[in-house]
Structure formats: structure tokens, C-alpha cells
Amino acid sequence: MTETSSSARVALVTGAARGIGLATARRFLADGWCVAILDIDGEGLAGAERQLARPDAVLALVCDVSDAAGVQEAVRRTTERFGRLDALVNNAGTAVFKPILDTTPEEWNRVLAVNLTGPFLCSQAAVPAMAETGGGAIVNITSISGLRASTLRVAYGTSKAGLTHLTKQQAAELASYGVRVNAVAPGPVDTAMAKLVHSPAIRADYHDAIPLNRYGLEEEIAEAVFFLCSDKASYITGQTLAVDGGFDATGIGLPTLRKDGRNR
Secondary structure: OOHHHHHOOEEEEEOOOOHHHHHHHHHHHHOOOEEEEEEOOHHHHHHHHHHHOOOOOEEEEEOOOOOHHHHHHHHHHHHHHHOOOOEEEEOOOOOOOEOHHHOOHHHHHHHHHHHHHHHHHHHHHHHHHHHHOOOEEEEEEOOHHHOOOOOOEHHHHHHHHHHHHHHHHHHHHHHHHOEEEEEEEEOOEOOHHHHHHOOHHHHHHHHHHOOOOOOEOHHHHHHHHHHHHOHHHOOOOOOEEEEOOOOHHHOOOOHHHHHHHHHO
8 A cells, every 4th residue: 555545535437548537537636535547448548547647646447347357356456555445436338329220239238238237336346345444435427318318329328327226226225334326417528529429510409408508528527526425425325416507407498499588
């Protein structure tokens, strides 16, 4: 155990090679936590480790979250290195954007394995370690796609809806271990992937549907995650916080009506 880790809290963040996961790892480090960053992409994970530039407080773990034995080993290595585990952020995810009739059983199974089974396995492995030091917090990264349906997201949306309920189930059962469980449901976020796959037309559609009229930032999601893992959220469990610029709250959110409202 390092001198830094002996008094610091410890978080394990999955899917941390880039995007929201990497931003969340940075947020924990900024508050003096140690962080285990986990991802299936070894090359990307090595790059993230270099970016964070905190070898005293960062442990990189290459792992597929749908592999139960690999997840158990990752938690073991985290506690071996840092001596404790206080927070788990289940951020790792994958998506297939295809019509229902074109989605293959293999694609369906893989999305659910990563997005739903993965958080189940990671939480199951992490809770005993948290309980040893009095408890902790789990945050599952769901999605607005798990709260409202849309096209081309049959596997992704269903997996995230399942994760929303898993959050409630975990909160009900894990409180006796001193573990709080909540979820963050991001709306459209300006990640590298979004910039790559969202055409100007798609971005315009989202802007029209979001009251704040913009994409979210990775750092804004990370702030919500960090809050739910912190002592400031000590009486919050079983909740899903939509960090989405108002996207879920507005239903169809006709932009013309919003403009008329501003002009009155």
C-alpha cells in the first residue's frame, strides 16, 4: 500500500479509458481520492493512465466487466494496492444502434452482458470490500434511453432500463452493508463518440428537444457522479438522477412552443 493510499478514499471506475469514465476518474483524483480505472481496451487504458499522470494514486486494470472471474480479480487487486474500496462507478457500456428486426441475438446478448450483467458482477464483487470499512457508494451510469424509448436502441435502451431497476434492487438489499446505490442517467453528452457519429442534423434535433439547448459535458456528468459518492449524498439511495439539460422532463418538447413562450 502506498503512503498516498493509506488515508485516501478509493474509487473503482469502469469504462474509464475515455469519456465520462475518464472525466469521473479525474474528478475523484481532484478531491484526493485514489482511483482504479478499469477498461477492456488496454491500449486506451494505458493512454488514460498517462493522461492522469498520478502513478501514486491510479491503478489501471484491463478487464471485461462481463467476466465474473476477471471482475473479482480486479477488485482484489484494487484492495491489495490501496487497502480499501469506498466507491464503485459502473460506467462501462456498449451499444448497437440497429432496428429491432435487424438486431442479432449475439448483439443483444453482448449489450446486456456489458450494460446490465457487468454492473451486477462488479457490485457483487465490490460490496464485501466496501463493507469491511463501513460501507460505501455505487453509482450506475444508465441513460435517458433507459427512461424513454427511441428508435434503433432496442438492446441499449432495454439494458439501461434494466440497470435503472437494478439500482433500486441494489439500494434495497445493500443498505444493510452500509452501501448506497444510485444512478446517473446522462442525456446527450459531447463525447468523442458523439462527435463522431452524430451528424449536424442529429445534433440539431437534440438541441431542439433539450430545454438548455446544448449537449452536456463529460465533466458535468462526473460532478453528479462524484456528488452521489460523497458524504453530501449520505441520505440518498435508490434514485436515478437525469443529467440531461431537461430532455426527459419535456416530453416531445416542441421547440416552436418554447419560442412562443419566450416571446410572450
